[in-house]
Amino acid sequence: MKHILEERRNQVSQAGTDTRVIECNKESLAGSVSQRACVFCGSRVVLYPIADALHLIHGPIGCAAYTWDIRGSLSSGPQLHRLSFCTDLQEKDVIFGGENKLYGALIELIDLYRPKAAFVYTTCIVGVIGDDVERICKQVQKEKEIQVIPVQAPGFQGSKKDGYRIACESLFRLVGTKNKPTPKFSINILGDFNLAGELWILTEYYRKMGVHINATITGDGRVDDIANAHNASLNVVQCSGSMSYLAKMMKDTYGIPSMRVSYFGIEDMSDALYDVARFFKDEEMMDKARELVYEELSRLIPELAWYKKRLIGKKAAIYVGGAFKAISLVKALRLIGVQTVIVGSQTGTKEDYELIRLLCDEGTIIVDDSNPVELSHFVKEKQAHIFIGGVKERPIAHKLGLGFCDHNHERKEALAGYEGMINFAKEIYATAMSPVWRFTRDNSVKQ
């Protein structure tokens, strides 16, 4: 296996032959075409789906323009989060400070929209010029009597993971500020962002079991629900990369336990339901869960068998943001007969990569914080047929003649839950078997 960048040797390994622990969680090497984003991005994508809060970006126009409607997070009610608000800092603001502009913008916005709460994001430049965003937020909070929460996330202060942590800290300031009557058997769902309506599928399953959904953080999120989050009995955490910090804070302060789940793939989805029933020690709930799983699976398995028959022998490459998702994907792909030959993530931890190594077949390439050149080399080496990744990986996959499935926040079809598993199989099938790739191969063969 060719190592591309000498400095990155330790971030690439192979399952089976390589028993050393992969190096990860490092800063990207300067000059490498990394696919990672910044701290601000991390906090923005986490908080973005809160639909009835105001999201104001204090910085130059770019940071706001690029995160406008970035997530595909659906809301069942208010659409306030789909507008892009910015203080549009100019040169004179950088020199003389942007605090007055921030104050003016907040007042103008709150008067216009009357939101339940406001989040103010700082960007690189605000971190450098030293605007006292905390003070302005406090001032406006006093005047307007709503929560105005600063999200201190200048882009250079670490990596995207630090952005998640800062977002959690900002969310935590909201938790515990309101008390609503909360029935027993209530949970908070952390780490689902309701892409393509996935959250609605999951909450439907839980409701059928008799579980009450207290707050959804942050998919289809509402300020009042999050403020009441401390009254739930359990935190169910998906995407632990972004939310485990919040779960930990809620455990330390309010004693709310948390459990890690995944909603991708059949096994993980069923476990997510059973684990909750087991936690509440309620026989009726467990029965309902079993019934639900049985119903869904009897529909699902025959349908999946159809896809598996046709997909067996196909090989997939996975490169996603968080490693936890990669683990679920390897399992889900196996279910439809597809073998994973390359798996990598932007922000995986040592524990995640260890799990991946144990899970994968021998010879699978495992990579951390990769870049286009590496990925295209590996894909050619392993003769993959499909690529699963995000927006920046898609055109490369297509150019190489590979099918592509977007499992990132650009996805339009729900891929979580049982329904999602069918959609996933459908999408993988449609892209892997598309006749268009035949024209590609014929082209290069004709020489």
Add this chain to the structure above:
Amino acid sequence: MLLRHTTAKEIERKALTINPAKTCQPIGAMYAALGIHGCLPHSHGSQGCCSYHRSMLTRHFKEPVVAATSSFSEGSSVFGGSANLVQAIETMFTVYKPEIIAVHTTCLSETIGDDLTQIVSKANEDGIVPEGKQVIYCNTPSYVGTHVTGYANQVSAMVKFFSTATAKKKNVVNLVAGWMEPSDMREIKRLAKEMEARTIMFPDMTDVLDTPLDGHYKMYPSGGTTTQDLRATGDSKFTIGLGQFCTEDACIKLENKCKVKFEVVDIPIGFKATDRFLMSLSRHSNLPIPDSITAERGRLIDLIADNAKYLYGKRVALWGDPDTLIPLCEFLVSLDMKPVYVVTGTGTPGKYFDERMIEILKDIPEARFKCGEGADMFRMHQWIKQEGVDLLIGNTYGKYIARDENTPFIRFGFPVVDRPGHNFFAKTGYSGATNLVIQILNSFMDHTDRTCPEEKVEFQM
């Protein structure tokens, strides 16, 4: 109702931008840099900037876009990014092996005061830049101007670093391309070729961001202006800049450096602007305009005449960049349509854009236009709520307005992330104008067929 909170009554806004009609400088520089052959753009700042710009360009072109970043950390922000940049240059030349690296800055590196001239000359001294290769750079702080400014800065840098005058002047005309699609550039080059004029276009994104799918991934596609051609621009006998905001500065610099005279014309959108461009090219390359091109013009006029009744008096709202909005408005007026609301985030109120708008829209007293700070999509929507329009033309950000107001909507400009084809089919030249008119007509006719009362549905339109 996605924009249900928008009120028709406008309020005075001093500090707030809602739904911007622009974005920041660095992406313009990245886009322009991709128009140089074998070039790897480099973003000197945090990783987020590079990632966002690449994502945005990829979503718009549906093509791979590579660029490297200095990956600023807290340490670099305090002590300076010099070490990051030097390391980055070394990494890039060793691993990715471009011909050129085009560095642009971000708000962060500008504010902490990184001096690119000093850093790059250090890299050269230390022998990190291999023989025959080059590092060019431009300053693009995101809190000054907009993405158009960044594009212009990068194009000027191309002149600064490459254009060289030798003793012999050649019978070549430079075409400095403003912000447009690769298809637009392809069309302009085709027209020049029809005229048998010898031209050098820079930057040139054809065969870079509209490449075929053949099972191979090329990090450096075959297109882009070569460094050889970039140097030769100093020997051309004339330069035509396409688009005031994007190219005037580069043209001036080229004249100062290599004594190549220039003329700045509008991007050739619509027949008047295309006429002006072709006449300028004809005059300065000393070649006649061939009948084949005149025939294309004739076909466009024919199409317009046949369908004039669908275009007459239609109210249009547009937004985007000044270099495209100016000829586009002019074209719509010559189609007997009425551009009534025009918004762009680029430009200074009271200066060039406003002057041109006043001239072009002089027979439409109800027209409103705004540029610069405070000119955003929210303002546009409020105008539309006061009195509606028949057509929207602009980038994807107008989508919610189109949906809420149930108005036909043509995608034009940057970014267009929800409709295909803009990097394959031009909107410049006569055939591009034909394409545009057909799109406008189709959208009106589809809308009519879908929404008119049943008794009015007809075969013949």
